[in-house]
Amino acid sequence: MKTTPLLFLLTSLTICSCATEQNTSGETQAAMEPTVSGPPAVDEDGFVQLSEDEWRQRLTPEQFKVTRQAGTERAFSGIYWDELATGTYECVGCALPLFDSATKYKSGTGWPSFWQPVASNAVKEVDDSSLFTTRTEIVCSRCEAHLGHVFDDGPRPTGLRYCMNSAALNLIEK
Template sequence: MKLSDSQWREKLSNEEYRVCRQKGTERPFTGELLDLKAQGDFICTCCGEKLFESHDKFDSGCGWPSFSAQSSNDNVDYLTDNSLGMQRVEIICKHCDAHLGHVFDDGPAPTGKRYCVNSVSIKFAKKE
C-alpha cells in the first residue's frame, strides 16, 4: 500500500502520522492498548493488515504493548535503526511500511522476543 505523504496526512490523525510515518514514539504508559486483555487481533493502523495476536501479548513493564511474536501471516519486517546513538531493530508493517516500534531479545520463552509496539501504530480487532 503506497500513498503519497499528503494522502497519509489526510488518512491519519496527527499523532498516528507522527508515529507511523515519521518514526515517532508515543510516551510510555500512555497508549490505550497497553493494558488491554481482550482476545483478538492487532492490526496496522495505516493499512489494516494483521500484525499481532492477543495470545502473544504480555506485560513487559516497558510502557508499551509488548508481544512475544508477530502473527503467523508474517506481516512484520525488520530494519536496522542507528538513531539516538544506539543500534536497535525497528519493526515495520510489510504491507505499508508503517513504523510500529522495535523488537528486543529479552522477551519470554519460547521466542525470547519482545516486540515493543506503539499503541497508536495498531488497532484492536476483537474476536467474536
C-alpha cells in the same frame, strides 16, 4: 529546534480544518480526526504506497507521527499498553493483521508488547542506528508503517519483545 513541532502542528491543523469544512461537519473535535476511512488500495505487488498528504488524511496526527515519522508515544500513554481483550492487532495504516492478543504480555514498559507476530512476513526488520545505538526497527510489511522495535529480552518461547506503539495498532476484538 522548538519551531519544527509547532509548524507541524499548525500544518496539520490547517489541512484538517480545510477537510472538515468540505465535510460540512460542525464538530470541533472532527478537526483532528481522519477524513478518509477504510483500508487503502493494495498494489499488484502487495504493497500500500501513499503520499504524505494521503496518509495525513487517513491518520490522526499522533498516528501519523508514529507510523510515518518513526515517532514513539510516551510510555503508559497509549490505549493498548494494558489492554487485555482478545483479538487481533492490525496495522493502523493498512489493516494488515500483525499481532494476536494470545502473544501479548505484560512487559512493564508502558508499551504494548508481544513475543511474536501473527506471521513471520507480517512485519519487516530494519536496522535503526538512531539514538547512538543499533536497534532493530519493526515496520509493517505492507505499508512500511513504523510500529516499534524488537528486543531480545522477551519471554519464552521466542525470547523476543516486540515493543510496539499503540498509535500504530488497531485492535479488532473477537
